[in-house]
Amino acid sequence: MAETYTERREVERPAEGEEGVLTDRRVKWIGMAVAGLFTAGIVFFLFLILTQFVDYDLLVTIIPQFVDALLLVFEIIVISGALSLFFGVLVGLGRVSNTGFTHGISTMYVEFFRGTPLLFQLFVVYLGIPALWTNSVFPISNWSYAAAIIGLTLNHTAYIGEAVKGGINSVPEGQTEAARSLGMSYIDSMRFVILPQAWRNALAAIGNDLVILVKDTSLLTVLAIPELISVFRNVNSATFDAWTPIVVVSVAYLVITLPLGKTVRTLEERAMWGTER
Missing domain, CATH: 1.20.5 (Single alpha-helices involved in coiled-coils or other helix-helix interfaces)
Structure with a gap:
């Protein structure tokens, strides 16, 4: 058996x-x-x-330089992050658009800026755009600062756009149908029903990208911007001391990324309030 x-x-x-x-x-x-x-x-x-390996006498003398660099980096992060969030939502909406032209343009934008290195994009903005003024003087004097914000914004808009697209696609289709059955237009249903839920779903990915944005500012040294890595190189070249400025740079980045990560986690907890986890 x-x-x-x-x-x-x-x-x-x-x-x-x-x-x-x-x-x-x-x-x-x-x-x-x-x-x-x-x-x-x-x-x-x-x-x-x-x-x-840390020279504390040197540490006291170089801290003011790093404070100035940290403030500059923070300013660039705030401006680029805000612009990336705004345009990222537009790109995300374009990625889920039923209009072929809008969907195609936003898709090509995302594929280009996700498929090429950020360093290359910074060079295109910093060197390529002024080269278009062949018969006249380039009108912007502090172009490196503007190029840094433009390059970071263009790059991270693509990633945030994809995060928004994923958040929108994760909202059940019945939510849209229910909103339209109540007489809402497409814009109103997106504004009051879909996007609030998509924001909650995409928050982790958006927060992760903002942390990456903080670290991407280290590439701005190639644009001759006096950010943290540039100051580190200057101190190291002048003193031949590597570890003292390395420690300061590490602390400076953590001063930004740790509170940012905590803020994102708090927003995630608030967004998940009242839902089954």
Whole structure:
């Protein structure tokens, strides 16, 4: 007579004391041990750097330069981030548009700026646009600053647009049908029904892109903008001290990214209020 499923399970079940090597409890303790060793290594490395390789007399003298650079970076981040969010919503709406021309243009925009390096895009804006003025003087004097904002905005608009598109597509189609059945126009249904839900769905991806935007400002050193990496290079060239400015740069970026990440997590929690998690 054929064995039942229960009988087969009894045969296959290992005897007591003969469990597999990777039990749940062992995996838990292995994970804790690996995490502990990694943390201990990082702490030891930081202690070694801070006690043996950082020149605190030099640190006091260079901090004002890094503060100025940090303020400049923060200003560029705020302007570029706000513009990227605004235009990203428009690009995201274009990506889900039923109009072929609008959908095609927004798709080509996203594919170009996601498919080419940000450094290349910065060079196109910084060097390419002034080259168009062949018979006259380029009218903008502080072009490197403007080029930095334009380049970062164009690049991150594409990524935020894709995040908005994904957020819109994740909203159930019945929401749109319900809004239209109530007499709402397409614009009103998008404004009052779809986009609020899409924002909640896309918030994590948008927040991640804003953190990447902070780190992308390090590329602005190629535009001769006195941001954090430029100041680091100047200090290193003048003093031949690498670790002292490295520590300052690390802290400066974390001063921006850690509160930004905390803000995004808080917004996610507020957006998820009242919903099943």
